[in-house]
Amino acid sequence: IFTGSTATGRKVMEAASKNLVPVTLELGGKSPVFMGESADFAKAGERVALGKMMNAGQICLAPDYLYVPESKQDEAIHGVWQGTANMYPTLLDNEDYASVVTDRHFDRLQDMVADARDKGAEVIEVNPGNEDFSSTNSRKMPLTILKNVNEDMKAMQEEIFGPVLPVKTYGHIDEAIGYVNEHDRPLGLYYFGQESEEREKVLARTISGGVTVNDVIFHVSMEDLPFGGVGSSGMGSYHGVEGFREFSHARSVYTQPKIDVAKLGGFKPPYGPATEKAIKTMMK
Structure with a gap:
């Protein structure tokens, strides 16, 4: 079993193939958040903020980007901003908030934000305490929301794995479904909204490793649900009885x-x- 990036997962699978070793891969990817018109944007924003700020976004199932109705973009962004501020009124000396793991990864995230800014994105730092992050070497980074993103930006091409949150808008939910289907299968997919017909459309017409409805990440916590990816986000699943079957060989005896x-x-x-x-x- 390997947990990590898709690029490294390909190498692991290639190496295992030489000895015909079975492989289970859990690889992550760009897990989208669909927000429907019927979503409670304050509650949804706080839950997205919790998932995105946990371990400073360095979680394979962290929400990678938001897809929101055009008319609700500011409300959705404010919900995330306020949710973050409620949980993390300060960041630099806050033991509840983690640092980025390495200098290399920190520089990568900073370059990603700079790339988005240079290509026309509006950069919104969620810094409730108005702290100065330039005078510290702690590698702490505030949640950085990217508005008006496009496909030329690194933030929309790579798994972010950090506290950077691009926001895309749609006129109709079908646009968001089409966009997700044009890209690699994500490890997680999240839907917020109260319209059951829209929710079922999103779930029926997309493919992902797993789904959490009206929250993020939590499907991994349910031991009775198989956990794993599909396509570029991995293969195989575990937890509960699925884990026993995944890592066992059922030998037939007649x-x-x-x-x-x-x-x-x-x-x-x-x-x-x-x-x-x-x-x-x-x-x-």
Whole structure:
């Protein structure tokens, strides 16, 4: 079993193939959040903020980007902003908020934000305490919301794995479904809204490793649900009985009775009427 990036997962699978070692891959990807017109944007924003700020976004199931109705974009962004501020009034000395794991990864995230800004995105830092992050080497980074993103930006091309949140807008939910289907299958997919017909449309017309409705990440916490990816987000699943089956080999053992089953079934030469009867039965 390997947990990590898709690029490394390909190498693991290639290496395992030389010895025909079975592989289970849990790879992540760009997990989208669909917000419907009927969503409670304040509650949804707080839940997205919780999932995105947990371990500073360095979780394989962290929501990667938001897809919101055009008319609700500011309300959705405010919900995330306020939710973050409620949970993290300060960041630098807050033991509840993690640092980015390495200098290399921190620089990658900073470059991603700079790339988005240079290509026309509006950058919104969620910094409730108005703290100065430039004078510290703690690698703490405020949640950075990217508005007006496009496909040329690194933030929309790579798994973010950090506290950066692009926001896309749609005129009709079908646009969001089409966009997700044009890209690699995500490990997680999240839908917020109260319209059951719209929810079922999103779930029926998309493919992902797993789904949480009206929250993010939580499907991984249910031990009775299989957890795993599909396509570029991985293969195989575990948790509960699925985990036992995934990492076990079910060896079949058959004991033949004393009677001559092959002869009775017409499978033993010389072939004759019993064989013809067996073939006719199979051809029905």
